[in-house]
Amino acid sequence: MNRFARITGTGSATPDEVLTNSDLEKMVDTTDEWITSRTGIKERRIAPPGKASSDYALMASEKALKTAGISAKDLDLIIVGTVTPDAPLPSTACILQDKIGASNAAVVDIVAACSGFIYGIAFAKSMIVTSQMDNVLVIGVETLSRIVNWQDRNTCVLFGDGAGAAVVSASKKPGGIIDTFLKGDGSLCHLLEVPAGGGRRPIGPDNINNGDRFIHMEGQGVFKSAVKAMGDAATNILERTGTSSKDISLMIPHQANIRIIEATAKRIKLPMDRVFVNIQKYGNTSAASVPIALDEAVREGRIRSGDKIVLVAFGAGFTWGSALIEW
Numbered sequence: 001m002n003r004f005a006r007i008t009g010t011g012s013a014t015p016d017e018v019l020t021n022s023d024l025e026k027m028v029d030t031t032d033e034w035i036t037s038r039t040g041i042k043e044r045r046i047a048p049p050g051k052a053s054s055d056y057a058l059m060a061s062e063k064a065l066k067t068a069g070i071s072a073k074d075l076d077l078i079i080v081g082t083v084t085p086d087a088p089l090p091s092t093a094c095i096l097q098d099k100i101g102a103s104n105a106a107v108v109d110i111v112a113a114c115s116g117f118i119y120g121i122a123f124a125k126s127m128i129v130t131s132q133m134d135n136v137l138v139i140g141v142e143t144l145s146r147i148v149n150w151q152d153r154n155t156c157v158l159f160g161d162g163a164g165a166a167v168v169s170a171s172k173k174p175g176g177i178i179d180t181f182l183k184g185d186g187s188l189c190h191l192l193e194v195p196a197g198g199g200r201r202p203i204g205p206d207n208i209n210n211g212d213r214f215i216h217m218e219g220q221g222v223f224k225s226a227v228k229a230m231g232d233a234a235t236n237i238l239e240r241t242g243t244s245s246k247d248i249s250l251m252i253p254h255q256a257n258i259r260i261i262e263a264t265a266k267r268i269k270l271p272m273d274r275v276f277v278n279i280q281k282y283g284n285t286s287a288a289s290v291p292i293a294l295d296e297a298v299r300e301g302r303i304r305s306g307d308k309i310v311l312v313a314f315g316a317g318f319t320w321g322s323a324l325i326e327w
Contacts, residue, residue, distance in 0.1 A: 005128040006176030007325065008070075008169045011063025012295035013056045014045040014162035014282065021157070028153040035157045040258025044160030044283035047143045052086040054095040056163035057141040060291070061100055064137065068167035072102040076133035079123060080109045081116020081140045081287035083194075083316070084147060096139070105137070113192075114254045114315025115182075116140050116287030117164065121311070121323050122180035124168040139165040140287035147194055149214035158256075159215070160283035164291025175326035178308075181237045182321040183229070191221040192316040226260050226314045231267035233322040234312045238268060241324050245270045247308050252297060254313035255279035255289045264312060276302060286315065303327050 020043045021032035035041055047056070057080060065072060080093040093107035112119045117140035124136035141163035150156045168177065196212035197203050203213055230253065238245065245268045253261050258279055265275045276297045285292060290313050297303050307327045314320040 002174070003129050003131060004171045004174055004176045005125040005168050006171040006173070007166050009064040009066070009068025009167040010165065010291070010295040010298050011060040011067065012162065012164040012292040013059035013063070014292070015047045015051065015056070017046045017048060018043050019046045024157055027150060028156060030153045030157055039158065040277070040279045041157065041283045042280040045162055046145045047161040051143070053082050053084050053141045053143050053163070054086050054092050054099060056143070056161070057092065057096050057139045057165065058099045060141070060163040060165040061096065061137055061139060064165040064167050068169065070135060070167065070169070072100045073104055075102045075105040075135050075137050077106045077108070077124070077127060077136045078102055079120040079136065079138045081112060081120050082109060082142055083111055083113050083286060084143045085109060092141070102137070112287070112315060112319040113317055114256065114284070114286045114289060115313045115319040115321045116315070117290045118180065118311055118313050118321040118323055119182060119319070121166070121168065121177060122182055122321065125177040125180060128168060128170045134170045136168045137165060138168060139163060140289070140291045142286040142288050144286055147214055149211050152211070152214070154219060155215050155217050158284045160285050162282055162285045162288045162292050164288050164295050166291055166294065178324045178326055179237060179241050180321065180323045181233055181240065183233065184317055184319045186317060188221070188225060188318050189316070191218045191225065192216070223257065223260065225318055226256065227263045229314045229318065229320040230254070230260060230264040230312055233314070233320050234264050234268045234310060237310060237322040237324045243308065243324060248274065248310055249307035250274055250276055250297060250302055251310045251312065252276045252290055252293045254315070255282065255293060256284045256314070289313070
């Protein structure tokens with residue numbers, strides 16, 4: 001008997017504190033006009049001291065489980081996509097498992113940056129259609145404010161905090177996650193990285209104050225790679241499934257830059273009224289970007305039963321990917 005993997009519930013959570021472009025004007029040499037015209041971002045959410053990624057993952061997951069109508073003990077696997085874990089050890093998925101009471105679930109973190117949620121969706125589908133698991137919780141969560149250099153005007157204006165979650169469950173009904181596409185290119189990892197803090201360059205007296213423990217980004221190089229990779233990922237998922245852009249009700253892209261989003265839509269000839277955009281509210285939340293947008297689209301009634309939607313993302317590594325879903 002064929003098994004299909006369907007998203008049965010979504011949820012999201014963001015911090016209460018809002019950091020606007022006007023606030024940033026007082027912190028670094030920038031302007032609201034400069035940020036908005038180049039990125040589309042107007043504000044972002046910032047986690048307060050004492051709050052970590054697992055806290056927002058918990059809130060988003062509880063909402064997703066409630067919508068799906070299952071309990072945490074029904075979960076077979078928890079996948080957390082994040083580059084800002086609570087700690088190097090244990091995984092944030094382990095911490096979340098304990099907080100949520102998912103005592104029967106396996107746990108794993110994915111470090112695929114902004115593509116983390118799509119990677120997680122792909123892995124969840126594989127585990128379900130091969131009859132290894134029935135219910136998988138996939139989360140994308142970040143507290144990027146912890147690794148942003150607030151004196152670097154080129155990067156601090158871009159990033160925000162938050163979490164999104166989705167329950168993926170086995171179903172006999174055809175549809176659901178129809179196909180996924182994943183790709184990477186490690187030769188370009190130097191264009192977007194946090195140089196210090198790992199085994200090669202541990203945090204120490206030589207780098208604690210030089211900014212190497214924060215995000216470093218070569219903006220133009222990342223932008224060019226993102227435009228090409230996001231377009232390729234969106235095109236690929238349509239071609240390999242024999243789907244026309246006319247069949248797509250909504251595209252939910254990674255919210256990094258409005259110009260990248262517009263270029264991706266143009267590449268597959270999809271009008272912007274069929275593209276979900278919330279970058280103006282949250283900025284780039286990395287792995288949380290797509291699932292926050294997905295949850296908001298669902299709750300706003302932008303996605304209905306039978307709709308075909310495309311998820312697409314690009315992130316540090318580089319990593320990129322896409323998914324075609326029949327809701």
